[in-house]
Amino acid sequence: MSATSVGAHRAPPGEVILSVTDLTKYFPIMSNGIVRRHVGDIKAVDGVSFDLRRNETLGLVGESGCGKSTTGRAILHLQPASTGSIFFDGRELTTLTQRQMRPLRRDIQIVFQDPYASLNPRIPVNSTIAEAMHIHGLWDAKEGPARIRELLRLVGLNPEHGNRYPHEFSGGQRQRIGIARALALEPKVMVLDEPVSALDVSIQAGVINLLEDLKNRLGLSYLFIAHDLSVVRHISDRVAVMYLGKIVEIADTDELFDRPAHPYTQSLLSAIPLPDPARERARERIIITGDVPSPANPPSGCRFRTRCPKFANELSDEQREQCINLEPALTPRDIGHPTACHYADVLEIL
Amino acid sequence: MSNTVEVSDVHEHDPVRESAAVLEVDNLQVRFPTDDGVVHAVRGVSYSLRPGEVLGIVGESGSGKSVTSLAVMGLLPRTARITGSVRFRGRELVGLNDREMSAVRGHGISMVFQDPMTSLNPVYKIGVQLAEALQAHQKGLSDRDAQKRSVELLDMVGIPNAAARVGQYPHEFSGGMRQRVVIAIAMANAPDVIIADEPTTALDVTVQAQVLETLRTAQAETHASMVLITHDLGVVAGLADRVLVMYAGKPVETGDVDDIYYRPRMPYTVGLLGSLPRVDRGERQRLTPIHGAPPSLLNLPPGCPFTPRCPMSRDKCETEEPTLEAVDGVNHYSACHFSAELVAKDEVLPEEIFDSGAVDDADLEAEQ
Numbered sequence: 001m002s003a004t005s006v007g008a009h010r011a012p013p014g015e016v017i018l019s020v021t022d023l024t025k026y027f028p029i030m031s032n033g034i035v036r037r038h039v040g041d042i043k044a045v046d047g048v049s050f051d052l053r054r055n056e057t058l059g060l061v062g063e064s065g066c067g068k069s070t071t072g073r074a075i076l077h078l079q080p081a082s083t084g085s086i087f088f089d090g091r092e093l094t095t096l097t098q099r100q101m102r103p104l105r106r107d108i109q110i111v112f113q114d115p116y117a118s119l120n121p122r123i124p125v126n127s128t129i130a131e132a133m134h135i136h137g138l139w140d141a142k143e144g145p146a147r148i149r150e151l152l153r154l155v156g157l158n159p160e161h162g163n164r165y166p167h168e169f170s171g172g173q174r175q176r177i178g179i180a181r182a183l184a185l186e187p188k189v190m191v192l193d194e195p196v197s198a199l200d201v202s203i204q205a206g207v208i209n210l211l212e213d214l215k216n217r218l219g220l221s222y223l224f225i226a227h228d229l230s231v232v233r234h235i236s237d238r239v240a241v242m243y244l245g246k247i248v249e250i251a252d253t254d255e256l257f258d259r260p261a262h263p264y265t266q267s268l269l270s271a272i273p274l275p276d277p278a279r280e281r282a283r284e285r286i287i288i289t290g291d292v293p294s295p296a297n298p299p300s301g302c303r304f305r306t307r308c309p310k311f312a313n314e315l316s317d318e319q320r321e322q323c324i325n326l327e328p329a330l331t332p333r334d335i336g337h338p339t340a341c342h343y344a345d346v347l348e349i350l
Numbered sequence: 351m352s353n354t355v356e357v358s359d360v361h362e363h364d365p366v367r368e369s370a371a372v373l374e375v376d377n378l379q380v381r382f383p384t385d386d387g388v389v390h391a392v393r394g395v396s397y398s399l400r401p402g403e404v405l406g407i408v409g410e411s412g413s414g415k416s417v418t419s420l421a422v423m424g425l426l427p428r429t430a431r432i433t434g435s436v437r438f439r440g441r442e443l444v445g446l447n448d449r450e451m452s453a454v455r456g457h458g459i460s461m462v463f464q465d466p467m468t469s470l471n472p473v474y475k476i477g478v479q480l481a482e483a484l485q486a487h488q489k490g491l492s493d494r495d496a497q498k499r500s501v502e503l504l505d506m507v508g509i510p511n512a513a514a515r516v517g518q519y520p521h522e523f524s525g526g527m528r529q530r531v532v533i534a535i536a537m538a539n540a541p542d543v544i545i546a547d548e549p550t551t552a553l554d555v556t557v558q559a560q561v562l563e564t565l566r567t568a569q570a571e572t573h574a575s576m577v578l579i580t581h582d583l584g585v586v587a588g589l590a591d592r593v594l595v596m597y598a599g600k601p602v603e604t605g606d607v608d609d610i611y612y613r614p615r616m617p618y619t620v621g622l623l624g625s626l627p628r629v630d631r632g633e634r635q636r637l638t639p640i641h642g643a644p645p646s647l648l649n650l651p652p653g654c655p656f657t658p659r660c661p662m663s664r665d666k667c668e669t670e671e672p673t674l675e676a677v678d679g680v681n682h683y684s685a686c687h688f689s690a691e692l693v694a695k696d697e698v699l700p701e702e703i704f705d706s707g708a709v710d711d712a713d714l715e716a717e718q
Binding site for chain 2: 155200201210235258268271275277278280287289291
């Protein structure tokens with residue numbers, strides 16, 4: 001473990017519950033034909049390190065294809081990591097077999113994005129929630145039904161509706177069922193993969209409030225994966241911004257939003273439309289050009305340089321050399337929080 | 351944008367300049383007969399669009415905002431029953447046959463859809479599709495001129511190296527690029543109205559910013575009026591001059607963009623604004639969800655459709671559906687019996703009106 005690059009943004013020891021170090025996940029690209037040769041890799045996650053503390057919400061944001069969901073799935077062993085380590089409660093997860101991993105899933109649960117696809121349409125909600133308890137040998141014929149009622153009530157659903165099928169619920173209610181299912185095993189960590197992106201705003205607010213309440217009541221830790229920065233600011237204690245498989249900036253929430261130092265974070269914040277006409281009219285946007293490069297063949301040096309407004313407009317050729325040749329490490333520099341940019345500079349955007 | 355300012359100035363002097371409107375929608379209703387009964391998807395939408403104006407239509411899924419626009423374009427399935435009137439430059443569009451409608455579509459009114467992959471034909475080159483749109487309405491246009499104009503259009507929407515890219519297929523373009531191609535096609539014949547239905551919903555936020563910029567350019571180039579349909583109140587705030595909020599198939603509030611955001615006069619609008627997390631505010635304010643779900647448009651009960659979710663609702667709301675009535679501000683209308691109570695407040699704070707709990711109490715009480 002390269003202590004030089006990761007040591008700086010470690011949380012104080014003792015309260016860390018999940019620790020990810022230099023995590024990578026490569027998906028092989030095979031050639032066509034009879035002999036399928038390995039011709040390259042999609043580097044979906046390419047060296048990600050972070051800590052999740054007890055009773056903390058860490059937001060993981062980035063655009064589609066930046067590797068945020070893959071990171072979440074690697075933590076749960078749904079798509080085992082290629083290299084790197086994931087420590088949970090003092091145990092290394094990456095070396096476990098699926099069988100050894102199963103009991104640990106009690107402690108780490110996931111809520112998926114699509115409330116329509118993540119519930120089995122053919123079994124009633126009661127059974128969906130009970131299934132997890134059966135699998136982990138926690139089902140008690142006497143106590144079980146009462147426990148399910150309690151869970152449904154906890155997430156704001158009428159316990160009488162437990163014998164209904166998923167299609168009888170609205171999107172927001174289904175997402176609450178998904179949360180109840182995850183809570184059934186009393187997890188310590190929840191990976192929330194875009195839990196509110198499929199919901200209308202008026203419904204989304206209720207689910208966000210619920211997640212906040214549950215965290216405070218049950219002392220949960222969340223890894224909150226989302227592309228919507230407004231939601232992330234609202235719910236997170238700390239935020240990590242990902243670009244093309246790497247974390248480019250990580251800081252406490254207010255620090256990150258008020259004093260963003262990486263040009264990508266600045267562009268992201270600048271691109272968000274604000275529901276405030278007067279401020280929208282007065283705003284000057286940093287518009288970044290182009291699209292995200294392919295993760296199979298990321299640019300040399302700094303991965304963001306091909307779209308970076310600073311690289312394009314502000315830097316001299318000499319300075320650009322460094323962006324092209326040297327990959328910037330995620331270190332605090334003079335900013336106060338870790339930023340992966342050679343020329344990081346705080347800029348107030350919002 | 352300069353032309354918009356001009357237009358709204360004119361408007362202030364003469365509030366009812368009906369003749370100036372490019373598009374007038376009057377009491378538009380859409381019903382879909384289904385096996386379960388008739389779904390009354392649009393229950394009377396009226397608006398008029400002035401030249402150069404951007405009208406934002408906001409609402410949640412199922413509020414009828416897309417169906418309204420599809421009805422304007424004559425793109426609904428034949429089973430749909432449409433009543434009311436849609437007048438484009440004084441000409442009635444409801445009831446036109448497909449051939450007559452085709453002359454209007456793409457020429458007078460054009461549309462940008464949400465998903466750029468399905469609105470482009472995957473087996474034709476971009477240049478061919480642009481030329482098709484051009485030649486459909488400009489009969490004398492030669493292939494060479496159409497090609498030349500296509501390159502200009504792609505250039506205008508900010509596609510680099512346009513001359514080479516006209517020869518490429520849609521799959522060779524990224525999502526944001528495709529949406530720009532669709533915008534280029536929409537502006538090809540300099541339409542008077544561009545209807546953009548969730549034009550950036552499928553896109554990442556940095557790409558969304560690029561596409562919104564392109565839409566602004568397209569509007570400035572063609573001086574077209576625009577109807578922008580979206581659920582994103584941020585997008586509307588930055589682009590629209592006027593806003594129409596829809597709920598359960600009907601407009602519930604309409605007014606200038608500032609009136610809607612700073613002086614909302616309908617509880618639904620207040621709730622919608624209160625349920626938005628704000629990226630530009632540090633203090634951790636509790637969100638105010640609107641509990642419950644939108645009503646089914648099949649056999650809608652009498653009264654205001656927002657009643658079951660409304661914290662201000664009273665007996666009257668259950669029996670009598672409010673109509674759009676003028677409230678404070680110029681051209682500001684709200685459909686609420688008790689909007690005067692909101693007018694009386696200096697500042698409408700969502701948390702004073704809506705309960706900020708995470709759980710719908712009504713849902714739990716129903717248990718007994």
